[in-house]
Amino acid sequence: MAARDALMAGIAKQLGHPRGVGGQVVALALNRGNRSLVGAAVAELHAGRDAMLADIGFGGGGGLKLLLDNVGRAGCVHGVEVSGTMVARASRRYPRDIASGRLVLHNGSITRLPFADGALDGVVTVNTLYSVSDLTQACRELSRVAAPAAHIVVGVGDPDTMATLPFTRHGFRLRPIPEVIDALRGAGLAVQHRRASDKMGAPHLLIGTPKAT
Template identity: 35%
Template sequence: MSCPPAATGVTRLLSPEHLAAQLRHPHGEHALAIAESMNRSNGALNRAAIALLAVGPAERVLEIGPGNAAFAGDLLHAAGSRYLGIEVSSDMVEAAQARLHAAGLEDRAEIRLGDAHTLALPEACMDAALAVNTLYFWEDLRTPLEELARVLRPGARLCLAFGDAAFMRTLPFAAHGFHLHALAEVELALRSAGLRVCGWRSHRETGTGNDGSQIDKHFHLLLARR
């Protein structure tokens, strides 16, 4: 699920610990508000990652942690492309299904409840995969990356977008259960999973923190091939 969120009423009301829990697994009365907040805050980052992934015609694309699938339509611009989102939150799966139906995308897009550590998918079934601001919630990098490598066909692409560790440590909620990783550590984990790193982008923008102050955000985008 994408994070960190913009400063909204709900994010200001929640303690850093409770906000972290919602970012990890949106649920209950705050789930939809959290999702919309994250979509607004991370729109530019998601679009940058989608542009780097560059889904082509008739390609099958997998997104890990899509939340309410706000960016599925952006991944489906290419003719004949198909989309699958794997999401841990049942509340987000329900919201995503409603969004895809409203957008008329249900014939090309699907959302399933699941986890990156165990993808219920056959080998070499995907042409591209995307995970934006989700690796903080993986217990280890090895298992999800090996699973992603397994389901990607030879030559397929994976884009990971995640916050720079030094930047993330300035966010109070990141102290509660977030696994932060240096860029070099993620690159090494990709290679260890059998993926070849072929591109990197630095993404910087200014946003508003949960306390209303301006913050300078710093993210990394890594592109790898199977």
């Protein structure tokens, strides 16, 4: 049991902050496991071809490709990731888009985003809040960087479903969905809530838009 707990703790640590060779393996798992949820989140952006979009906590980088496919030559995609291993991986995966200026990568955190106020036309962040200690600050930052007509799409696994996974016992913050909605609203966003699919225990999509002032 101790060995299994140690293994699950290691997996949890890598999921929250992928590093080294293990992080490369985690990146592949993240791209497979998050593909449908990231796709559903990107679809909710409804962004124009000249939009400035961001994937916060892009992990394996699959969402960056979807966002790049949604913007034209005049658009730009930003990726923000706390893991230097994942930033380096994305740099190797998308060299042409980086060279052309269509993709800009940042080593940073959701609680301190590297953007000016109102800079982004759309934001997705999927399965990132489990590792965030200050939910209020994270939501304030998402709201701060959003342009007036922006969509901010937060993808969150169903807490009850996530609680059945053995690695989530090791440091994962499985917040009730109403708590996350309240934090987004408290940051000045109007929020729509829907499931990512009709499957039992499907992840949640929280779509925020800045409230008119």
